[in-house]
Structure formats: C-alpha cells, structure tokens
Amino acid sequence: MPTDLAPEDIQLLRHKNALRLPSLPVQDALVTAFVDFVYPLMPVVELPEFLGTLYLHKYPGAVSLLLYQAVLFSAIPFLEMCHIKELGFVDRKSAHKDFFQRTRVRLHLLPVWVRVR
Numbered sequence: 079m080p081t082d083l084a085p086e087d088i089q090l091l092r093h094k095n096a097l098r099l100p101s102l103p104v105q106d107a108l109v110t111a112f113v114d115f116v117y118p119l120m121p122v123v124e125l126p127e128f129l130g131t132l133y134l135h136k137y138p139g140a141v142s143l144l145l146y147q148a149v150l151f152s153a154i155p156f157l158e159m160c161h162i163k164e165l166g167f168v169d170r171k172s173a174h175k176d177f178f179q180r181t182r183v184r185l186h187l188l189p190v191w192v193r194v195r
Contacts, residue, residue: 109129113129
C-alpha cells in the first residue's frame with residue numbers, strides 16, 4: 079500500500095473493494111477471456127510482455143494495478159457464469175458495474191506503479 083495516500087482515500091478504496099482481487103483461478107479465467115475476446119479487437123498491451131510479467135516473471139517491474147484492473151474489467155462480459163457466481167454476483171451486469179467502480183476509483187487514487195502479483 080502506498081504510504082502517500084490519505085486515510086480517507088484508503089477507506090474509500092476499501093469501501094469500493096478496490097484493494098481486493100478475485101481468486102487466482104478467476105483472475106486466470108479473466109486474463110484468458112481478455113486474451114481471447116478483448117485483445118484481438120483492442121490490443122492495448124504488449125501481450126508477450128504483459129503475460130510474461132504476470133505469469134513468468136520474465137520482465138522486470140510490475141504490471142500496474144490500474145492496468146490489471148482495467149484488463150479484468152474488460153473481460154467480465156466474456157467470463158463464464160460459474161466464475162461470475164464465484165465472485166458473488168448473480169449476473170454479468172452487476173459484476174461489470176462492480177469492476178468498473180473498482181477501476182474508476184483506482185484511476186483516481188492509486189499510483190500506476192503498484193505491483194499486482
């Protein structure tokens with residue numbers, strides 16, 4: 079956690095679940111959905127470097143938490159319903175809305191260099 083955040087900012091992040099990530103299996107399913115369905119239409123990352131950093135620790139540094147949350151958010155519409163339910167949502171729309179809120183609050187409050195894994 080960055081130390082330069084005000085206590086009220088940290089509280090807001092907690093309230094919006096912006097500091098919590100899904101379980102690793104669900105994260106993997108979301109990254110797979112991103113690669114299969116989102117990336118071909120919007121290649122917004124250097125895929126080998128992105129995946130190498132996430133899974134192989136092949137590249138120095140880290141994926142920003144903001145970028146990672148945006149990737150997860152973009153993949154929600156393509157996530158299997160079993161994973162949506164595992165996340166605690168009844169439908170994709172509510173999951174998408176929640177992940178949007180997490181991404182938006184991170185955009186405004188978190189430094190882009192915070193490490194994901």
